[in-house]
Amino acid sequence: MKTWFALVALLCACVGAHAANPTWQPSAGHVQLPLWPGMPPDMKAMPGVEYAKTGTRLLSGKTVTGIYNVSRPTMTVYAPAGTNNGAAVVVFPGGGFAGLAIDLEGTEACDWLTSKGITCVLLKYRVPSVPYDWHCDCRPDDYQLSVPSLEDAERTIRLVRFHAAEWHVDPHRVGVIGFSAGGFLVAETSTDYKRQLYKPVDAADRESARPDFAMAIYPGHLAFDDGRLNPNVPVTRETPPTFLVQAEDDYVDGVNQSLVYYAALAKARVPAELHLYAHGGHAFGLRRTKLPITHWTDLADAWMRTIGVLPR
Numbered sequence: 001m002k003t004w005f006a007l008v009a010l011l012c013a014c015v016g017a018h019a020a021n022p023t024w025q026p027s028a029g030h031v032q033l034p035l036w037p038g039m040p041p042d043m044k045a046m047p048g049v050e051y052a053k054t055g056t057r058l059l060s061g062k063t064v065t066g067i068y069n070v071s072r073p074t075m076t077v078y079a080p081a082g083t084n085n086g087a088a089v090v091v092f093p094g095g096g097f098a099g100l101a102i103d104l105e106g107t108e109a110c111d112w113l114t115s116k117g118i119t120c121v122l123l124k125y126r127v128p129s130v131p132y133d134w135h136c137d138c139r140p141d142d143y144q145l146s147v148p149s150l151e152d153a154e155r156t157i158r159l160v161r162f163h164a165a166e167w168h169v170d171p172h173r174v175g176v177i178g179f180s181a182g183g184f185l186v187a188e189t190s191t192d193y194k195r196q197l198y199k200p201v202d203a204a205d206r207e208s209a210r211p212d213f214a215m216a217i218y219p220g221h222l223a224f225d226d227g228r229l230n231p232n233v234p235v236t237r238e239t240p241p242t243f244l245v246q247a248e249d250d251y252v253d254g255v256n257q258s259l260v261y262y263a264a265l266a267k268a269r270v271p272a273e274l275h276l277y278a279h280g281g282h283a284f285g286l287r288r289t290k291l292p293i294t295h296w297t298d299l300a301d302a303w304m305r306t307i308g309v310l311p312r
Contacts, residue, residue: 024052024067024102024124032074032124035155040126041198042148046071047134052102059104060287060294067100070127073152075159077167078110078120085117086170087309090156090211092123094180094218094283097132097146100124104285105179105217112286112297113177116310119169121160125152125185131221143221143230146184151197153185154209162204173309175213175240180253180283183219187233187261190214190240213309215243215300216261218282220253223260235264241271243303245296247280273303 054065093105110120126148128134164171178186193210246258265272280293304310
């Protein structure tokens with residue numbers, strides 16, 4: 001399987017010419033909330049303090065901001081624009097588990113979701129994290145569970161359900177969307193939610209970590225080159241309805257990632273949609289270009305209506 005290095009290279013190219021900012025902050029009116037009441041479980045050493053960088057290279061006329069060395073994970077809640085339809089989606093940005101493309105695959109996803117009346121919860125999960133190892137700038141096992149990041153993802157889903165009444169969310173319509181490495185988190189939360197990765201820390205951890213629906217956008221880590229499914233994403237009939245998008249010319253992870261995962265979903269009779277395009281590459285996010293693949297949000301909107309997340 002192709003690794004995530006091309007995406008990391010894109011982020012580095014976008015940020016290389018700029019000095020680091022101390023930390024990333026959400027837009028005015030939004031506050032980052034800590035996921036854990038104390039030290040997060042399974043804490044690992046970081047190569048340095050957390051920082052954010054915004055580069056000069058443009059993608060669809062916009063810069064890209066990356067966040068690095070996240071040891072204190074947070075979530076930021078974005079309320080729906082206009083009528084609240086009760087659904088919520090947790091967003092997992094990508095970045096190869098080395099960093100987080102916080103705008104390209106984070107805040108811009110929230111802009112789309114909130115415009116549909118959906119509460120968006122943007123997760124800033126711990127990175128660098130396995131399967132990436134910053135000590136060697138490599139991935140010794142590209143298919144292993146991304147345990148610290150996955151703990152943050154599961155904790156966030158539980159917190160959304162725990163605060164459902166306060167945030168005006170239907171606890172039975174809590175979904176996830178992830179891009180690239182975040183797409184692996186989508187599959188992990190969709191298939192491995194029964195595994196107890198950490199000891200419960202408060203009442204929120206009594207809530208389910210299973211998403212009610214899932215969207216994996218150009219995901220990776222899901223399939224071996226020989227067409228076998230990664231055993232760490234054990235698809236079953238209980239895996240939630242899933243929407244997948246990938247380009248055939250994605251040479252970072254490869255279209256096989258979505259194909260193999262979709263085949264496993266179909267075999268388990270999980271309702272799923274797979275959309276493949278000839279062109280689009282990797283890490284296009286939600287930014288519109290002349291390529292048809294960049295209109296994938298229209299298809300996702302229609303899909304959410306078919307499964308009852310959005311009104312018909």
